């Protein structure tokens with residue numbers, strides 16, 4: 706389990722990006738980390754990876770502190786960053802020289818991922834497109850079988866068929882000991898994969914976790930649907946004009962079933978972060994603040 710306890714962090718000391726941030730991540734899940742541009746998604750991933758250090762508070766991954774960068778933590782961590790450099794070597798050489806850092810690395814899985822992505826390990830990394838390089842890194846990250854796998858905007862640069870391959874491969878690589886955190890703006894790419902959902906929103910100039918909830922919790926508290934008019938009794942958290950009426954997110958006091966729409970949920974959270982916090986602050990839901 707990964708715990709962020711009262712974490713304060715800012716690139717400038719006098720202007721923290723996060724202040725008093727609390728968040729718990731459980732193994733066995735693919736967390737989707739959403740937030741506006743500049744909200745601090747990449748920063749949060751770097752804090753979790755121990756590449757940045759909290760100025761106050763603590764981050765713990767089991768018994769380990771990510772910022773200590775001890776081998777026992779590093780061999781269980783893989784980060785697929787948004788921007789990366791890969792050396793000008795064949796995929797096979799890259800795998801052979803990096804796999805030994807990860808005791809659970811599976812060469813069989815890596816071979817399978819490369820095959821799925823239409824690559825061979827004879828190809829040179831410097832002769833691949835950005836999307837192909839990203840596939841190598843994603844495949845390598847999945848094949849490490851680290852307890853913590855962080856991916857920053859992984860579907861950026863992937864073509865349309867590769868996005869569904871990505872969903873399938875990630876879903877197949879998660880087990881009960883693995884925690885996967887994916888930051889993304891491409892909510893449509895990941896709708897069928899991420900659960901729980903974490904949404905960052907601003908409050909008093911600081912970024913906070915406005916929502917952390919499972920898909921089931923979200924669709925219990927909120928209703929996603931179409932209405933012919935906006936003249937309805939139930940409180941609306943978001944609405945937009947759509948063909949034939951309005952696509953809305955409404956409170957759901959009667960527990961009416963509906964299908965989560967992440968884009969609309971994101972907009973509802975940004976528009977009404979305090980109401981969302983209140984709705985989801987039941988004991989079964991862990992929210993920060």
Ligand SMILES: Nc1ncnc2c1ncn2[C@@H]1O[C@H](COP(=O)(O)OP(=O)(O)OP(=O)(O)O)[C@@H](O)[C@H]1O
Pocket residue numbers: 716722740741742743744745746747748749
């Ligand atoms: N190395 C840095 N030095 C100073 N400020 C930084 C640095 N990296 C990020 N920031 C600032 O911290 C804030 C959060 O940045 P971060 O990259 O974590 O956001 P993000 O949510 O990942 O954004 P995006 O969705 O645009 O990728 C932004 O205001 C950014 O300008």
